[in-house]
Amino acid sequence: MDATFTAASHHVRRRILDRLRRGPETVGGISRRFPISRQAVAKHLRLLERGRLIVVRRSGRERLVSLSARPLREVDRWLAGYRRYWRSRLLSLKRLAEEIERRGG
Amino acid sequence: MDATFTAASHHVRRRILDRLRRGPETVGGISRRFPISRQAVAKHLRLLERGRLIVVRRSGRERLVSLSARPLREVDRWLAGYRRYWRSRLLSLKRLAEEIERRGG
DNA sequence: TCCATGGGCAACCATAAGGTTGCATATTGG
DNA sequence: CCAATATGCAACCTTATGGTTGCCCATGGA
Numbered sequence: 001m002d003a004t005f006t007a008a009s010h011h012v013r014r015r016i017l018d019r020l021r022r023g024p025e026t027v028g029g030i031s032r033r034f035p036i037s038r039q040a041v042a043k044h045l046r047l048l049e050r051g052r053l054i055v056v057r058r059s060g061r062e063r064l065v066s067l068s069a070r071p072l073r074e075v076d077r078w079l080a081g082y083r084r085y086w087r088s089r090l091l092s093l094k095r096l097a098e099e100i101e102r103r104g105g
Numbered sequence: 106m107d108a109t110f111t112a113a114s115h116h117v118r119r120r121i122l123d124r125l126r127r128g129p130e131t132v133g134g135i136s137r138r139f140p141i142s143r144q145a146v147a148k149h150l151r152l153l154e155r156g157r158l159i160v161v162r163r164s165g166r167e168r169l170v171s172l173s174a175r176p177l178r179e180v181d182r183w184l185a186g187y188r189r190y191w192r193s194r195l196l197s198l199k200r201l202a203e204e205i206e207r208r209g210g
Numbered sequence: 211t212c213c214a215t216g217g218g219c220a221a222c223c224a225t226a227a228g229g230t231t232g233c234a235t236a237t238t239g240g
Numbered sequence: 241c242c243a244a245t246a247t248g249c250a251a252c253c254t255t256a257t258g259g260t261t262g263c264c265c266a267t268g269g270a
Contacts, residue, residue, distance in 0.1 A: 002114055009110035010228085014183070021190050028246055040229055042248075047227085061237040061246050069187045076188065078119070079181050082174045085126050115258085133216055143217075145259055152257085166216050166267045 007051025024066035112156025
């Protein structure tokens with residue numbers, strides 16, 4: 001999962017992913033959305049590829065980049081434990097609030 | 106979220122987080138669990154702190170590290186969109202399978 | 211009081227990220 | 241065929257990661 005988290009750890013890359021949910025796009029199309037050079041975007045794409053979050057296939061002289069969100073399911077599964085954690089924390093906070101309320105009034 | 110994802114992008118740091126769900130632990134206690142130096146672990150802790158995933162408070166000569174999973178909720182919320190995405194992908198895969206089944210048999 | 215223990219800080223090193231510019235190459239439309 | 245278009249690759253720079261070792265300092269007990 002290291003590569004997946006690393007891929008998701010930069011706002012530019014997350015924006016790329018978010019955009020790709022609407023459908024595949026060319027490298028140039030993606031890079032035109034950002035104020036950085038095409039090559040910089042290409043490096044971001046390489047990191048996304050390493051994290052298996054995108055798939056690139058060539059079509060003529062262009063490269064079509066498409067989303068491959070599957071690895072995010074592992075992240076989701078990892079998060080599940082914390083979901084339980086923060087829910088229980090919220091629960092105890094709620095109980096504390098109730099306790100204070102009971103004592104106060 | 107950059108800092109949160111960065112913090113979660115290393116297996117050692119994720120293991121630290123996982124362990125902290127059981128309760129707070131000292132810096133030394135944590136570092137003894139890993140085959141790397143105490144200082145290396147301290148650096149990991151600093152990254153976790155930057156991602157607001159832990160809180161450190163001193164108690165005498167020790168430092169107690171405790172989990173603060175709240176930032177992960179943002180990650181969870183970000184993931185929600187992809188949950189929808191991969192579900193719809195799975196759904197179309199299922200439909201395709203049914204289609205093939207229908208045609209084949 | 212004294213020293214073992216818990217930890218921080220700094221220096222140093224290698225590698226990865228995140229950018230840039232410049233140049234090479236393959237298609238595609240006229 | 242030729243020029244414009246879409247990308248890739250390489251070199252180079254800066255800063256962040258991930259480790260190490262060495263040294264310093266506070267504190268808690270015997």
